[in-house]
Amino acid sequence: MKVLVTVKRVPDPNATIRVKPDGTGIVTDNLKYVVNPFDEIAIEEALRIKEKGGGAEVVLVSIGAKSAAEQLRTGLAMGADRAILVVAEHDLDPLAVARVLRKLVEQEKPDIVLMGKQAIDDDANQTGQMLAALLDWPQATFASKKESLESEAEKNGLPGIQLGNGRATVVREVDGGLETLELPLPAVITVDLRLNVPRYASLPGIMKARKKELKEIPIAELGTDTTPRLRVLRSDPPPKRQAGRIVESVQELVQVLHNEAKVI
Amino acid sequence: MGNVLVFAEHHGGKLAKAALISVQAGKLLATRSGVECHAIVLGKGIEPLANELAEYGVAKVYAAEDGAFEHYTADAHAAALAQIVKEKGFETLLAASTAVGKDLLPRVAGLFEVGMASDVLHFNDDGTMTRPMYAGNVIATVSLDSNPRVISVRTTAFDAATKDASKGSVEKISVSLPATATRTKFVEFSETKSDRPSLTDARIVVSGGRALKSGENFKTILEPLCDVLGAAMGASRAAVDAGFVPNDLQVGQTGKVVAPELYIAVGISGAIQHLAGMKDSKIIVAINKDPEAPIFQVADYGLVADLFKAVPELTEEIRKLKAS
Ligand SMILES: Cc1cc2nc3c(=O)[nH]c(=O)nc-3n(C[C@H](O)[C@H](O)[C@H](O)COP(=O)(O)OP(=O)(O)OC[C@H]3O[C@@H](n4cnc5c(N)ncnc54)[C@H](O)[C@@H]3O)c2cc1C
Ligand SMILES: Nc1ncnc2c1ncn2[C@@H]1O[C@H](COP(=O)(O)O)[C@@H](O)[C@H]1O
Numbered sequence: 001m002k003v004l005v006t007v008k009r010v011p012d013p014n015a016t017i018r019v020k021p022d023g024t025g026i027v028t029d030n031l032k033y034v035v036n037p038f039d040e041i042a043i044e045e046a047l048r049i050k051e052k053g054g055g056a057e058v059v060l061v062s063i064g065a066k067s068a069a070e071q072l073r074t075g076l077a078m079g080a081d082r083a084i085l086v087v088a089e090h091d092l093d094p095l096a097v098a099r100v101l102r103k104l105v106e107q108e109k110p111d112i113v114l115m116g117k118q119a120i121d122d123d124a125n126q127t128g129q130m131l132a133a134l135l136d137w138p139q140a141t142f143a144s145k146k147e148s149l150e151s152e153a154e155k156n157g158l159p160g161i162q163l164g165n166g167r168a169t170v171v172r173e174v175d176g177g178l179e180t181l182e183l184p185l186p187a188v189i190t191v192d193l194r195l196n197v198p199r200y201a202s203l204p205g206i207m208k209a210r211k212k213e214l215k216e217i218p219i220a221e222l223g224t225d226t227t228p229r230l231r232v233l234r235s236d237p238p239p240k241r242q243a244g245r246i247v248e249s250v251q252e253l254v255q256v257l258h259n260e261a262k263v264i
Numbered sequence: 265m266g267n268v269l270v271f272a273e274h275h276g277g278k279l280a281k282a283a284l285i286s287v288q289a290g291k292l293l294a295t296r297s298g299v300e301c302h303a304i305v306l307g308k309g310i311e312p313l314a315n316e317l318a319e320y321g322v323a324k325v326y327a328a329e330d331g332a333f334e335h336y337t338a339d340a341h342a343a344a345l346a347q348i349v350k351e352k353g354f355e356t357l358l359a360a361s362t363a364v365g366k367d368l369l370p371r372v373a374g375l376f377e378v379g380m381a382s383d384v385l386h387f388n389d390d391g392t393m394t395r396p397m398y399a400g401n402v403i404a405t406v407s408l409d410s411n412p413r414v415i416s417v418r419t420t421a422f423d424a425a426t427k428d429a430s431k432g433s434v435e436k437i438s439v440s441l442p443a444t445a446t447r448t449k450f451v452e453f454s455e456t457k458s459d460r461p462s463l464t465d466a467r468i469v470v471s472g473g474r475a476l477k478s479g480e481n482f483k484t485i486l487e488p489l490c491d492v493l494g495a496a497m498g499a500s501r502a503a504v505d506a507g508f509v510p511n512d513l514q515v516g517q518t519g520k521v522v523a524p525e526l527y528i529a530v531g532i533s534g535a536i537q538h539l540a541g542m543k544d545s546k547i548i549v550a551i552n553k554d555p556e557a558p559i560f561q562v563a564d565y566g567l568v569a570d571l572f573k574a575v576p577e578l579t580e581e582i583r584k585l586k587a588s
Binding site: 011013017018019026038093094095098099117118120121122123124125126127128129130131132133134136138139140141142144146148149150151169173174175176177178179180181182183184192193194228229230231232233234235236237238241242243244245246247249250251253254256257258261263264 | 275337338339342361362363364366367368369370371372373374375377378379380381382383392396397398399400401402403404405406407408409410444447448449450451452453454455456462464468493501504505506507510511512514517518525526536537543546547548549555560561562563564565566567568569574577578581582585
């Protein structure tokens with residue numbers, strides 16, 4: 001079993017994002033970057049498949065600036081086996097990323113591509129589904145599990161994605177409940193928040209990661225069209241809400257909601 | 265220019281509200297480009313739905329019946345949509361960004377190897393669109409250079425279509441699905457049962473956070489308030505992760521986006537990821553014991569109080585008001 005896990009370098013979700021006054025993007029000075037939180041969950045799931053789900057080689061892939069090596073090292077420190085960085089200094093849209101990933105999948109021939117459901121910078125929620133289509137593979141998006149993150153199964157680090165007989169059984173978070181799908185491998189699976197709680201990299205893990213293979217490939221070498229079809233022309237801050245006021249009591253709250261806001 | 269095709273989602277034999285919202289967005293876009301808006305329903309026994317949809321001001325509704333559509337799967341639905349878009353020469357495919365829309369549309373875009381715009385808020389006259397990025401910290405103006413143009417719309421940004429005097433035509437079509445269309449097997453759906461209005465349709469939403477401390481407290485403290493208001497219940501990620509309430513109650517950047525007339529946040533700090541899912545609500549009320557909680561910065565009315573005392577009182581006061 002080989003699992004390819006995609007890792008995107010994104011701004012820390014706890015960082016304050018400010019738009020540049022000229023509308024050309026966000027202010028990146030002193031911005032801290034992390035592994036896209038959903039991708040951390042994908043790495044964790046791959047490691048659980050490796051450790052408790054029948055074994056696997058876990059290969060990480062990132063596409064972006066050289067600085068993304070930092071996020072790949074984090075994933076290697078968590079326990080992944082090796083990493084590939086496709087170096088691209090220009091902006092890529094989800095289609096371009098999916099096209100690059102198709103090339104890598106053709107080379108690496110994984111059984112599963114595990115991805116985040118959404119990158120928290122572009123909030124697109126597209127790349128996994130696009131890749132599945134490009135490969136003509138089945139997909140299961142928003143993978144979750146029935147057990148809660150407080151459950152015994154979670155404490156024991158069991159994988160949520162069940163594998164067997166060349167198939168995957170995936171519980172998905174959908175509108176109105178949880179859906180279970182069964183699909184043949186190879187497949188693309190994207191993960192949601194409740195699939196697992198990712199581990200931290202341990203100190204020995206960090207030491208070991210330094211010696212693991214991290215291969216850089218210039219994007220041009222892959223010979224893929226990566227012209228973005230979706231372009232961000234301008235960035236603006238969202239409209240600001242009017243400041244409200246503090247009410248002194250429950251009675252006053254009910255009174256203003258009834259008489260002033262007229263919503264109850 | 266080719267026409268706009270709207271994918272109309274349905275559940276349990278009913279058109280979803282999201283379907284009518286996507287129809288409205290499709291009509292807006294079609295009118296702006298001087299083309300027609302058509303819609304498509306995929307499923308089993310869906311002719312009545314197609315007939316109903318034809319009353320909402322779309323020029324034509326395609327009804328595609330097939331056993332493979334009985335349970336939604338991306339494999340079958342994407343293959344069918346791609347075929348119809350191609351055959352009929354549609355230049356835009358649009359749907360709401362619901363769980364189904366999010367799963368389906370990027371796959372169709374992938375089948376065409378074209379780009380896609382997710383969660384569109386607004387169509388500009390010059391053909392560009394706006395969409396949120398970075399948990400709503402950025403409103404981006406984007407261009408989409410592709411044919412077909414695949415677009416999902418945010419349901420809070422458009423009204424639902426209403427019935428129109430002119431009835432569109434209904435055309436039954438069949439699709440020839442590839443063998444791979446049935447490789448993904450639907451196993452089961454475990455539904456979150458609730459008698460309350462659904463989160464994305466409700467006029468009032470009451471959401472609880474980590475401060476509720478247990479699922480039991482959601483039942484005994486928050487539910488009575490929901491009931492007296494006829495409100496839907498929502499939650500923060502922290503409350504869902506802790507297993508207090510089901511996953512699909514999560515409001516936020518990576519959960520549901522809601523914009524009700526009244527949103528009451530109880531024991532929720534107001535992290536940017538939560539705000540991303542509710543800050544377009546008309547009136548926001550926050551109940552939090554910490555006067556510094558960021559939620560107060562977006563609240564129209566804030567009450568600094570212990571929720572375990574304030575919420576039962578609030579429920580009682582509203583009950584009195586309703587009775588008077
Ligand atoms: C990738 C990613 C995606 C995310 N997506 C989402 C999302 O979609 N939706 C979402 O909600 N979050 C999301 N989050 C999580 C988000 O960052 C916050 O962690 C989360 O919203 C916090 O939930 P909370 O407000 O319930 O808990 P806390 O931040 O712990 O806040 C609890 C609040 O309750 C108050 N309180 C405590 N006791 C009482 C009491 N007795 N009475 C009154 N008030 C009390 C406290 O003052 C505090 O303000 C995401 C995070 C990441 C990294
Ligand atoms: N540049 C990238 N490098 C590696 N993985 C990526 C990249 N962009 C997107 N992905 C993957 O695709 C997922 C969905 O991203 P998106 O479609 O942009 O929301 C992310 O969680 C990543 O796993």
